[in-house]
Amino acid sequence: MKITQGCFSYLPDLTDEQITRQVQYCLANGWAVNIEFTEDPHPRNIYWEMWGLPMFDLQDAAGVMMELAECRRVYGDRYIRISGFDSSHGWESVRISFLVNRPPREAEFELVRQEVGGRAIRYTTVRRQAAHAST
Amino acid sequence: MLDVPHATTTEHNETHFDLRKEAEAAGITDTLQQLEQELVGLKPVKSRVRQIASLLLIERIRQRAGLVSAPPTLHMSFTGNPGTGKTTVALRMAKILHGLGFVRRGQVISVTRDDLVGQYIGHTAPKTKEILKKAMGGVLFIDEAYYLHRPDNERDYGQESIEILLQVMENQREDLVVILAGYGERMTSFFASNPGFRSRIAHHIEFPDYAEAELLVIAELMLKERGYRFSTAAREAFEKYIALRRTQPFFSNARSIRNAVDRIRLRQADRLVSDLDRMLDVADLETVDPADVLASRVFSGGADTRSAKS
Missing domain, CATH: 1.10.8.60 (Helicase, Ruva Protein; domain 3)
Structure with missing residues (x-):
């Protein structure tokens, strides 16, 4: 199951060259670039772990790519995303966020339907245990 | 999807080049002239800078002509007594490199030992990397570089910094140019104890004292x-x-x-x-x-x- 989230999620995965260009775009706009990783790509999980500090005073994307390579080396079996935080007044929020790494075996989710009082229906996104876990 | 700037030129190579126009387009003529006018004396330095600039210009044209061109190693070391213009020339050098497109951004990050080496275990690597990241796409100017190496203290964190520097100098040659500067004799002994540096640096430029x-x-x-x-x-x-x-x-x-x-x-x-x-x-x-x-x-x-x- 291919997890999609953030920008460009319906495009094929970005190549390193494309990532470099996106990062350069962030830096040119003066956004702080962050590398984050997680084992739990649930859409409601907003707390990904940070790889190092936000990078806000770089001139060139090569520095970010160096960190990304290092992060992939250590956490290549997890989801990694890059986000750009705009600290300027009025924005003060993440302006761009996209996946740059996925594990060899992706996480599986399913939508669980639950009937509750008065025939109302609740839906929950539940992570499915990998089917091949036993093998 | 990606517009690679040189993609079209590699298909049908250019055959004729107007050297003057090329040099002016890259802004070398201006920078060299400025160097000539604003810096008194320093003959050997100027001629060396001109040589490097010429090499880079020709290298770039060769690339466009489709000839074999190895990306040149550009790391340099400037040695000379205090006040002989090492920093000034480094700033000019960054301009030349940027004009010719051998560094992408052209900023100069000037650091000394304190900016690279940490105070305690585990402090040095992030600190050095932080500086390297800032300098990516430009020139990293390390003033009084011999302080990085303290021969009297084996456990000095300087060595860790040196190893990271060497690794990046080798692997990311197209992203970063490192210029080491320092006083003559101490740089010689620094290079002697760190042969890795000596061999990774293509241009050793000596700054003479002024008359x-x-x-x-x-x-x-x-x-x-x-x-x-x-x-x-x-x-x-x-x-x-x-x-x-x-x-x-x-x-x-x-x-x-x-x-x-x-x-x-x-x-x-x-x-x-x-x-x-x-x-x-x-x-x-x-x-x-x-x-x-x-x-x-x-x-x-x-x-x-x-x-x-x-």
Whole structure:
């Protein structure tokens, strides 16, 4: 199951060259670039772990790519995303966020339907245990 | 989807090149001219910089002509006594490299040991990497680089920093140019104990000391920049000043001259203000009298410990 989230999620995965260009775009706009990783790509999980500090005073994307390579080396079996935080007044929020790494075996989710009082229906996104876990 | 700028040129190679236009487009002619005009003396340095610039220009044209071109190693080391213009030339070098597209952004990050080496275990690597990331796409200028290596302390964190630097210098040659600077002898022993550095640096440039005549020209340039000039007698006095100052300790070429010029301005202003009843004209304001020069400590027994700063 291919997890999609953030920008460009319906495009094929970005190549390193494309990532470099996106990062350069962030830096040119003066956004702080962050590398984050997680084992739990649930859409409601907003707390990904940070790889190092936000990078806000770089001139060139090569520095970010160096960190990304290092992060992939250590956490290549997890989801990694890059986000750009705009600290300027009025924005003060993440302006761009996209996946740059996925594990060899992706996480599986399913939508669980639950009937509750008065025939109302609740839906929950539940992570499915990998089917091949036993093998 | 990606517009690679050179994608079209590799298919049908250009065959004719207007060298003058190429050089001007890259801004080298301007930068070299500026170098020639603003830096007094330094003949070997200038000719070396011109050689490097020419090589880079030709390399770039060769690339477009479809000839074999290996990306040149651009790391450099500048050695020379204090105040011989190493930092200034490094800034110019960054401009040339940027003009020719061998560095993408052209910023110069100037650091010393303190910026690279940490205080405790585990502090050095992030610190060095932080600086390297900032310098990516530009030039990293490491002043007094020999301090990175402390031969008397095996466990010094400098070595860790050196290893990270070497790795990046080797693997990311197209992202970053490193310029090491320092005083001649100590750099020699630094390279001797870190052979990795020596072999990764393509250009070793030595900055000679300035001759007395050159120092005088520098002083006059500095005065001119600040809107002053020597009177004839003051000029002679300053010649004597230079000759004396050179023999005294802590002499650091152009830097000493700059400090001397600043102190001369101070004394000139003091002299003018001491006589409040006088009417001043413009000539008074911009002329330096011999008295302003001769009042220097250099003439009265010379530099004591306090002139370590001068």
